[in-house]
Amino acid sequence: MDDLSKMGIDAARLPGWLRFVVVIVIVALAAGASLAAYRWYARPVTLSIAVGSLDGDAPRIVSALASRLAVNNAPVRLKLVETGGPIESAAAFSSGKTDLAVVRGDVGDLSQAQAIVVLTEAVALLVAPPGSAISDIAGL
Incomplete structure (x- = not known):
């Protein structure tokens, strides 16, 4: 039964x-x-990124990147956290307030940092006054 x-x-x-x-x-x-x-399962992951620069170029670049990721429905999204400069960005990253930071490698405590993108501009300009005896690097 x-x-x-x-x-x-x-x-x-x-x-x-x-x-x-x-x-x-x-x-x-x-x-x-x-x-x-x-x-x-398919929701995008949002990473916060600390950005601050004296000339204002870095926030514009990261903002353009974040909007492009959103338009393309990328699995990663960026949340821009503006700071006063690279030192404040490094402090926000090292304290764990943000997931990423746009900083130079020699700024702040970045012992836990890993580079995602490395941008380099290596330009050197040496100017000598007219009539100077300096004609090459060895003359400096």
Whole structure:
């Protein structure tokens, strides 16, 4: 004797429309749970990035990058955190307030830092006054 018959309910005696409704409800719940799990798994990761520069170029560049990532539906998004300069950006990064920072390698405590992008401009200009005896690097 099974549990349903003990309770006085016979599964074969349930009306057809009720069985249909129960199946539809179970399918709808499974589909909703699957959709919620997919949306949770596929949501983009947002990283905060501390940016500050004296000339204002770094925030503009990072802002353009963040908007481009959002337009392309990238799996990573950037949240711009503007600071007063590179030293404040390094402090925000080293204290854990931000996930990334735009700073020079020799600024602040960056013992836990790893470089993602390294930009380099190595330009040297030596100017000597007119009539100077300096004609080459050795003459300096």
